[in-house]
Amino acid sequence: xxxxxxxxxxxxxxxxxxxxxxxxxxxxxxxxxxxxxxxxxxxxxxxxxxxxxxxxxxxxxxxxxxxxxxxxxxxxxxxxxxxxxxxxxxxxxxxxxxxxxxxxxxxxxxxxxxxxxxxxxxxxxxxxxxxxxxxxxxxxxxxxxxxxxxxxxxxxxxxxxxxxxxxxxxxxxxxxxxxxxxxxxxxxxxxxxxxxxxxxxxxxxxxxxxxxxxxxxxxxxxxxxxxxxxxxxxxxxxxxxxxxxxxxxxxxxxxxxxxxxxxxxxxxxxxxxxxxxxxxxxxxxxxxxxxxxxxxxxxxxxxxxxxxxxxxxx
Numbered sequence: 001x002x003x004x005x006x007x008x009x010x011x012x013x014x015x016x017x018x019x020x021x022x023x024x025x026x027x028x029x030x031x032x033x034x035x036x037x038x039x040x041x042x043x044x045x046x047x048x049x050x051x052x053x054x055x056x057x058x059x060x061x062x063x064x065x066x067x068x069x070x071x072x073x074x075x076x077x078x079x080x081x082x083x084x085x086x087x088x089x090x091x092x093x094x095x096x097x098x099x100x101x102x103x104x105x106x107x108x109x110x111x112x113x114x115x116x117x118x119x120x121x122x123x124x125x126x127x128x129x130x131x132x133x134x135x136x137x138x139x140x141x142x143x144x145x146x147x148x149x150x151x152x153x154x155x156x157x158x159x160x161x162x163x164x165x166x167x168x169x170x171x172x173x174x175x176x177x178x179x180x181x182x183x184x185x186x187x188x189x190x191x192x193x194x195x196x197x198x199x200x201x202x203x204x205x206x207x208x209x210x211x212x213x214x215x216x217x218x219x220x221x222x223x224x225x226x227x228x229x230x231x232x233x234x235x236x237x238x239x240x241x242x243x244x245x246x247x248x249x250x251x252x253x254x255x256x257x258x259x260x261x262x263x264x265x266x267x268x269x270x271x272x273x274x275x276x277x278x279x280x281x282x283x284x285x286x287x288x289x290x291x292x293x294x295x296x297x298x299x300x301x302x303x304x305x306x307x308x309x310x311x312x313x314x
Contacts (some may be wrong), residue, residue, distance in 0.1 A: 002176035027104040028097040031112055032090045039083045040121030044239065046076055051128040053136055053156070069138035071215050075149065076126050077204040078222045083119055085225055089188070096171045108166040115159035122152045143206050157192040164188065251290070283307075 005050040050073075057065045090112075096102060109257035125148050128141040164185060168178035178185045199219050251267035272280035272288045280288050285297045287307030294308035303308040 031096060031104065035112055035116045036087060039086075039119050039123075041109040042120040043080060043083065045127050046080065046123050049129075050076065053128065053138070055194035056136065065133070067138065069142050071211060072126065072128065072138045074215050074219055075142075078218055079119070079126060081222045081226055086115075086119075093167050093171075095107055096167075096269055102171045103310055105166060105170050109162070110168055111159065111163045111166045113155065115163050118152055118156040118159050120147070122156060125149060125152060146202045146206060146211075150199035153199045154196050157195045161189060161192050191221070194221065194259065223267065 005053070008122065019138075053066050053068065058154040060066075079309070097104065099253065125145045128136050128138045164178060165175045169175045179189055195218075198214060198221070201207075201214050204210065248264075251262070251271045253271075260270055262268050267288075267290070269280065270276075272290050273283060274289045281292070282289055282291075283292070283295055283297045283298065284292075285292070285303045285307050287293060287303060287305070292307035294303070295305060297303055297309055304310055
């Protein structure tokens with residue numbers, strides 16, 4: 001059953017679902033909130049561990065101070081960035097689920113829960129614990145969990161692919177439609193596969209050169225994802241970068257007139273003025289020339305949305 005309305009003091013609020021009150025959520029929004037909560041708790045676990053290390057370094061004597069291990073610390077920061085970017089991806093999917101025909105399936109629910117669980121386990125693994133002598137040893141902790149990092153990174157990336165497949169089926173009716181038609185989804189798939197390949201050396205015995213290559217490659221991936229995702233997302237949502245979303249943009253080539261301001265429809269004066277005569281409605285019928293299929297309508301004629309006389313329509 002799809003939850004797409006709610007009641008407040010006896011008043012149905014379905015119409016306000018996307019309104020300023022934000023009182024109603026559908027199934028997908030409830031699910032993504034659960035995902036954010038689970039991964040957010042995992043992040044808190046990481047921050048608590050790091051905070052404990054910082055605190056102990058501040059208050060303990062030199063010989064008792066725990067040392068930071070830069071590889072483990074880098075993995076922690078990379079995982080936080082990856083999960084944060086996944087939140088952004090699910091926001092984009094939420095827009096797709098706004099379509100009334102899109103129904104969240106039980107498989108999608110299980111897939112996203114599995115992904116959240118994999119990320120949570122990864123964060124637990126990366127959270128350094130005190131050893132038997134009561135000391136925190138980040139380096140020892142890292143070398144103990146190396147193969148487990150690889151295993152759960154692989155599980156997380158496979159879960160992410162599964163999530164996209166099931167979401168695609170919910171929204172389009174085909175498991176592979178999004179991967180076949182969406183450039184951003186294709187880039188995401190490549191990123192998932194690359195991550196699986198990056199961590200393969202962690203299954204092997206510890207080697208300083210291999211481990212350095214893995215962490216530096218992963219760090220480069222995260223930097224690229226962090227810098228590229230918002231930019232690509234913006235271009236995908238606003239192709240001509242005029243500040244008007246594609247769904248509302250009636251002129252998708254405004255970048256050609258980048259020096260002119262656009263109106264709320266995403267069009268510049270020059271785009272309306274197709275004849276370059278300084279007038280954007282030559283026949284004064286209320287329909288701008290760019291959208292006027294009948295540019296020479298008689299002065300007193302009533303016109304339709306295409307600028308053609310209703311009397312002569314058809």
